[in-house]
Amino acid sequence: MTNSLDSLILGAGISGLSLAYTLKQDGRRILLCDRQPRVGGNITTGSAEGFIWEEGPTSFSPTPELLKLAVDVGLEQELVLADRRLPRYVYWQGQLQPVPMSPPAAITSELLTLQGKLRALRGALGFVAPAMGSQLSAQGGEETVAQFFQRHLGSEVTQRLVAPFVSGVYAGDRISSGRYC
Numbered sequence: 001m002t003n004s005l006d007s008l009i010l011g012a013g014i015s016g017l018s019l020a021y022t023l024k025q026d027g028r029r030i031l032l033c034d035r036q037p038r039v040g041g042n043i044t045t046g047s048a049e050g051f052i053w054e055e056g057p058t059s060f061s062p063t064p065e066l067l068k069l070a071v072d073v074g075l076e077q078e079l080v081l082a083d084r085r086l087p088r089y090v091y092w093q094g095q096l097q098p099v100p101m102s103p104p105a106a107i108t109s110e111l112l113t114l115q116g117k118l119r120a121l122r123g124a125l126g127f128v129a130p131a132m133g134s135q136l137s138a139q140g141g142e143e144t145v146a147q148f149f150q151r152h153l154g155s156e157v158t159q160r161l162v163a164p165f166v167s168g169v170y171a172g173d174r175i176s177s178g179r180y181c
């Protein structure tokens with residue numbers, strides 16, 4: 001009985017770790033297990049020859065809950081907060097183009113053609129074709145990210161705004177082949 005547990009947590013990614021921390025604060029007896037010989041799950045930091053890099057997440061939205069957790073576990077001094085107003089750019093046709101962050105900026109943006117803007121506006125107003133087709137059936141009814149955005153906002157938004165974001169996160173260009181899901 002002295003070895004009994006209140007909770008067994010499988011998976012020591014950020015979800016399992018946060019849960020373990022919360023339950024431990026309540027005085028629960030827990031055991032946290034992972035099939036890998038390390039904790040963190042997707043959160044992986046590599047280092048070699050004096051360099052250090054992230055192989056998974058590099059940023060997060062600073063919600064009150066996450067900030068509280070970071071402070072509670074003693075990471076307050078490690079937090080690097082970015083300025084929300086900083087512009088984002090997409091390198092397009094030989095130059096950095098600001099990502100439109102507001103409707104007026106979207107109208108004047110040189111990242112999209114007039115045709116691309118009108119196509120996106122049509123989707124933004126709700127004129128969106130339903131998802132269907134033999135390809136979708138072959139995919140078990142699940143759309144890829146590329147298919148979803150093409151259907152809603154058109155191919156220009158997909159290629160020039162969505163693809164840079166997704167490939168930036170996943171360091172790949174699989175969205176352009178429509179395979180990303």
Ligand SMILES: Cc1cc2nc3c(=O)[nH]c(=O)nc-3n(C[C@H](O)[C@H](O)[C@H](O)COP(=O)(O)OP(=O)(O)OC[C@H]3O[C@@H](n4cnc5c(N)ncnc54)[C@H](O)[C@@H]3O)c2cc1C
Nearest residue numbers: 010011012013014015016034035041042056057058059060
């Ligand atoms: C390349 C990349 C970049 C990302 N960038 C960001 C970012 O910038 N910002 C952001 O907010 N999010 C980002 N994400 C998403 C974020 O990393 C994940 O949402 C988050 O890490 C998921 O955490 P999790 O604990 O739910 O799952 P995971 O991290 O997947 O952890 C699950 C754990 O469970 C273990 N496990 C699975 N099955 C078993 C089993 N049967 N028995 C025991 N253990 C098991 C696994 O080994 C793993 O350690 C990124 C993801 C990737 C892949």
